[in-house]
């Protein structure tokens with residue numbers, strides 16, 4: 001049971017302010033670097049990125065690379081607003097806290113391996129996992145997000161990097177969290193990222209992936225008007241099938257129905273999956 005540092009109750013406070021594009025501040029964009037556990041894995045990640053834009057790159061490489069660059073720039077510009085709006089959001093999300101708790105217990109039961117929060121944003125969920133007793137670190141494509149995460153949680157590790165080429169060693173992790181971080185990935189590129197999640201997990205390791213659901217099975221994916229960058233929602237069974245094809249078997253899922261006060265009337269899904 002991963003409760004060594006279980007966080008106490010969240011203090012009550014004003015509910016999350018509505019997302020407001022006019023609040024988004026501009027910020028300087030730094031070059032992408034790659035999270036690495038060793039110099040060699042870092043070099044591998046960097047080589048993969050050069051291939052994505054250099055000679056020999058396939059069309060798919062270039063599309064993924066361009067989408068990631070656009071996402072990174074958009075989140076650099078939105079970072080401080082995003083942090084302000086969402087840093088305390090778990091306080092009002094008992095279901096999210098519950099599934100994060102289940103994930104933490106599943107990882108701990110498998111031997112307390114390290115956990116990567118991939119696409120960690122301003123790091124508040126990485127910090128929550130740390131509070132649940134996990135050895136968690138965060139990775140994000142946006143240098144501005146990583147800067148905010150490091151400032152807010154100086155005791156934790158945060159690296160700039162890409163989910164598709166994390167530079168993390170094979171089988172190094174007991175858990176991967178991807179919470180609303182694959183929503184900006186062009187659908188045909190998602191299998192690459194899911195393979196990467198599978199690669200970095202140890203056998204028996206767990207993935208928790210959060211995303212918004214599309215309307216019905218006839219829309220396996222649907223683009224939507226996300227305030228920061230183009231985004232996609234997925235029919236949950238379709239995403240679960242992609243996970244299965246990547247070697248990650250579904251263990252459980254939660255479905256949060258949209259509430260009348262929600263800006264977007266989308267179901268929110270968490271899928272918990274396990275590497276065989």
Ligand SMILES: C[S@@+](CC[C@H](N)C(=O)[O-])C[C@H]1O[C@@H](n2cnc3c(N)ncnc32)[C@H](O)[C@@H]1O
Pocket residue numbers: 068071072075086118119120121122125139140141142145161162163164178179180181182184185
């Ligand atoms: C909607 S935010 C979610 C942030 C955080 N996980 C949360 O739960 O609030 C999406 C984050 O994923 C990051 N991201 C998107 N695509 C990424 C990729 N391919 N590699 C690394 N980070 C990525 C973005 O920079 C952004 O910080």
